[in-house]
Amino acid sequence: YGRALSYLAHTMLGGIFGTVYDVSTILILWFAGASAMAGLLNIVPRYLPRYGMAPDWARATRPLVLVFTGICAIVTIAFEADVASQGGAYATGVLALMASAAVAVTISEWRKRHKAWLGFAIVTLIFIYTIIVGIIEQPSGIKIASLFILGIVLASFVSRALRSTEVRIDKIELDDTAQKWIDELNEEGELRIVTNRREGGDVAEYRFKEHEKRVDNHIPSSDQILFYEVEPGDSSEFKGKLIIRGVDVEGYKILRTQAPAVPNAIAGFLLYLRDKTGKIPHVYFGWSEGNPLIYLARYILFGEGDTAPVTREILRQAEDDPEMRPNVHVGG
Template identity: 55%
Template sequence: MAWLLHDRPVGHQGPHRPAPHPTHRWWKVMCLTGVDYFSTLGYQPAIAAAAVGLLSPVATLILVLLTLLGALPVYRRVAAESPHGEGSIAMLDRLLGRWKGKFTILVLLGFMATDFIITMTLSAADATAHVVENPYVPEWFHGKEVIITLVLLALLAGVFLRGFGEAIGIAVALVVVYLGLNLVVVGNALWNVITAPELVTNWRGMLTTEHSNIWVMIGISLVVFPKLALGLSGFETGVAVMPQVDGAPDDEPAHPETRIRNTRKLLTTAALIMSGFLITSSFTTIVLIPENEFKDGGAASGRALAYLAHEHLGNVFGTVYDISTILILWFAGASAMAGLLNIVPRYLPRYGMVPDWARATRPLVIVFGLIAFVITLLFKADVDAQGGAYATGVLVLIMSASIAVTLSARRKHERFRTVGFGVISLVLLYTTIANIIERPDGVQIASFFIVAIILTSLISRATRSLELRATEVRFDEEACRLISAAAEHGDLRIIANEPDDRDEAEYQEKEAEQREVRNLPEGPPILFLEVTLTDASQFETELDVRGEERFGYKILRVDSPSVPNAIAALLLKIRDDWHVMPHIYFAWAEGNPFYFLFRYVISGEGDVPPVTREVLRRAEPTRSNRPWVHVG
């Protein structure tokens, strides 16, 4: 939702330079994330009642304990270690590294896409339920749930196609009004329960008749509570909005303590508010609403609190409550769409795994809108039917966050925290597996997204591998001195060299070989260029060129995830800054060119000379302005 704040293209902003955002008080930003988190009250009590019946309050209490003792501590740690809105996925990227980390991230992005897409479709479907069940709505609306949901999704896509402006003011207004109305509904429901104690007595009697003792109740609740995991939604969004939270002017940019502290206030306050509403709403709805009304087609199906609003506070107030719920659910879908539009530029460009068309907002909006249409048709706009898929996406993201903080604590030798976060990870792992076994549709949808993301990412990486991938080239003082001295003699002669430690004889042999093969004159000085390969799974990078002299030879050294791309970027930078035409000299590699091509895409090496020349050709279309590549 943080990305709702600016009506700007999704286009690439640079690998580590997110566009600056205006900041706000933490409670206002809590409202921004709250349109997603708090909107689950629109359907959570009804889903809980439909899933576990009379045990709904017990199972909800377990969910609240997991929220406060599990998810909240995990994301307070994520806020401290990822204070610029990257979230737990970026933490895993840093902790795992290289291709193993990249593929893990791609899989998690598939689950994140599931979470956001189902948020859109489920929220729209529940908004439709509130529309259809309102007593003032014409009768012919009934049976048109799928059509109404598709219309709401189309309106959502249309808003993003036109551009979405300032959102935090809207979010604050929606959340304040919505929570205020829920406070009235729940408060009135609690009063009705207090003034009619026989209702609680009847519920307790039916509960003890159905389940022999409290341990059986807890055991059953532990088994079925993964169905209620929708209430865990919002934590990942909570850390994603961190760039919007006010900090202090004297905060260190790398670790802004004030912003971290305010974000932790945001997460804690949101969790406490939601926990209070979850416990009270699950209890009052199960006590006050007849069981048959929770069933599919019942008046409370997908809208338990709205049912209480109409039954106990009148249709006028109930209609106001419906309108508020419809708006916040629709806005939750907007936050999900914004989150989807943020996934591509936030993660994938650094891996080179974005097709060119995915840089633009409108094509992505159309694609995600069509996917939401398909899922709505498949699930027939049924809120309960989509609960499993939504819970799967939410649980996998929270589980990945708990694993990330466990690994981080272990790496920092924090034994107590490692054990604590490890226990939370095991609980969330159980919850996730139980949810997948019980309702496999979520992992099926996620698998579709995972396969689609991996295939398109690998194809994009292969097709973009010949791009000029250095975002900036910097030379230290010694490198500038060496280049300037060599440039005084006209065209610059550079010999590409392996970066291994070499003795004087090897440099002599390399220079003699190139002078003999290329008939180089003895007068002009020659520079050696050595590229040390770093993490080849990275795509874009900044190059820092270091100069040094060894055995009387002048050497430029640079670290890069790709050897050919680094050489090409360095040659173009020398051409532009020193106004000389650089010549680079290689020796041919022995081996199968197809093997070398595959090796280049995966490891960043391969047959360097032809790839360097092709990168230069694509970066500089004018042949006369292109640095020379010599191979012998």
Template identity: 55%
Template sequence: MGRPETIRGRLVSWLLQDQPVGQQGPHRPAPHPTHPWWKVMCLTGVDYFSTLGYQPAIAAAAVGLLSPLATLVLVLVTLLGALPVYRRVAEESPHGEGSIAMLDRMMGRWKGKFAILVLLGFMATDFIITMTLSAADATAHLVENPYVPHFLAGKEVIITLVLLALLAAVFLRGFGEAISLAVVLVTVYLGLNVVVVADALWNVITAPELVTSWRNALVAEHSNIWVMIGISLIVFPKLALGLSGFETGVAVMPQVEGSSDDDPERPATRIRNTRKLLTTAALIMSCFLILSSFTTTVLIPADEFKAGGQASGRALAFLAHEHLGNGFGTVYDISTITILWFAGASAMAGLLNIVPRYLPRYGMIPSWARATRPLVLVFASIGFVITLLFKANVNAQGGAYATGVLVLMLSASIAVTMSARRRGQRNAAIGFGVISVVFLYTTIANIIERPDGVQIASFFIFAIILTSLISRATRTLELRATGIRFDDEARRILNEAAATGQIRIIANEPDDRDEAEYRDKDAEQRDVSNIPQDASVIFLEVTLTDASQFETELDVHGEERFGHKILRVESPSVANAIAALLLKIRDEWGVMPHIYFAWAEGNPFYFLFRYLISGEGDVPPVTREILRRAEPDRSHRPRVHVG
């Protein structure tokens, strides 16, 4: 009879034991295993670099002969726009929260929280679709290889599901295995691309008539260079998939190796190494994008880029087979398939780093989400559903992917613009403002052309907001203090009270602190609660801070005013702070505290709603309920008196 319970217990233990995003106290990030920056670059690079598998073909299909110029625009936006923005994000958010953390700090309260939930919805869209789209694209490369058995044709959905399951299995093993595998995959993939691009360049150099033909056709089609530039700018949003990878590059910052001498709050070495990571990845990708776009446009007939053509979605793979033989082409296909499959690893790593840093802190996710393995299973399950809904179709998911990428880049550029302006850095604010305008245009143009991306993102946003609000409502009666500290005066007051064998505390509003208010409150509670006239009492005053926050550290300050002893504390919630403080006093001073309240006048339903939103409400019954849940043994529960 006990065996199923044992198996269940072992399963729960296994799911919760691996917590690289776990806690030191509620919702505090624990230290991550760290790695050299170039290894972590490979983890983000499986997403960023894997776009070489389809980016040249996308550019050629979008603008034809103008593909090299349009790709140059993409590279300029990357180096002059996205890279400076995310180098700044890495500097101001060194613990992996990304640009969302910057906006959170600058906006605050419920308005800020809802804005963050919307951005998390777009981030979930970006990262989840990265997993499903990349796996689907890997499947497409697999079934199109000439040596693959024909019976796999038509089994794209099943193959994609298997690839997603294998990706989840890697992360169930841990981050270390994911990074080690990423290093191998990226090294092999980039090495093979060097061979393919070098061979393509040699073919172009040894056949200059190809370049002449391309140039003549380009001039005949677009005689004015300004027209070419204008068209390249207009079609730029279609190439925006080549910008993916920056947000995940910042999200995995906790994995980047720093120095033991770093300030934990501002780890200078980790920031410097992350900026190296971002810059190196951007430069490598920019070189490959320009060279691959030029060579594929010159060497591959235009018809092959059309839907159904052999170069559709796989231009470099086409060159590998065409110029280096099917043997090398198959090796290249295998490398492309594996890196596209593992491109979801950087997205999974980003989700595992970011989600536990926000939603638990807001009280908007179950406590089990602090562990890695349950989150991996949740994200993998969502990926399965998306794959089934879209039948592993790459094009059907492209709009949502581009929308998620662009919205995150827009939010990052806005965040660094606001930050620079607040710091009085006028030139930087203007520069980042211009970048924000570029990403705003790109985002709007993409949404107009591909509205399905916003529709998919809206589903994620709605799901996150709904589940977050439900979780927040069901968790409001938890103890939410991550720690409690008493200053010397507070300890003296409590020591004196504990010496008498009784600690009697009167809850008091902190707004009015004149002598008459304390005198009247003291007299009222002694009368209605039968507190002996010679008994010493302590006033407790909780000042509300940002009620949208879920957790906090409580700093208790003691003072004497008008002959009365007073404990003061700030918290997002009055009742939760009082309950946590009473339990702390019980445990540390070994005396059962008594808390005295006055009944509030008004509708209890109104007070309940007010408690959920503002952290106030009808404090006495809520305090008692929090204590009841935190301490099941009534004999050990602090005493609550209401009169």
């Protein structure tokens, strides 16, 4: 229809009016594309790299502009620059974006107990109704949009899997007790860290764990050890800050923290110890019972799995020199 109107404008109203019409149409389409681009440049760098669903370079604006421009060119060529063919997918996408924003605002206002949430809820229902009508009238739009959604989901999953062996620790903070214990361990000799997945958290658990690790890994009874426990946090967060606190359980010294991914928190802490003390730390694990593929999926999705080999791989990628790499021991 757009091309037909342009033809009629040139034929019936003259070249000047037709040219003004063409320029106006191009500017309108350019503004629509620029608005969509601005929205993507605002959302993608802020959220996808943060959750590991895009490479870290996606935080930069210029590379993203090139990527989105390339995608736009491919879509334009695939649809032979037919505005009508692309209109359904564009309308569906814009309406979905506006409906999502309306839902978010409604929930936010409802949680704050503001009366305005009811008005926002009505607006949200209008947007949802409009989307449904649009899908019924132009089903091609949802089909095209679904392909893009599927592509984004697959690319995000692959990105998170490939980036899962990054250290993923922005900063480490120790409380006074934890810092004191590490200083004492550094003065006495080797830095020996025993990982533990806390169960009861009582003295019997730590007594058994210490005996098991000393026997399995031939740790001298004269060497002091520190237990290190990582509680899985919000696994959707790709990176995080470690806040480590020291806890004394009847003479057993335990360092406790919370992190999005357990192996990464262990690897990051070991590298931190090496850099702060100048010594190569030793870390001790036990073998996990279970299917390694299931553990791999659990690690990617929930941040925990077969911790020992994943920690070793993270350290290998983070430190190229084997002589400077923290030592990983697995016994049992």
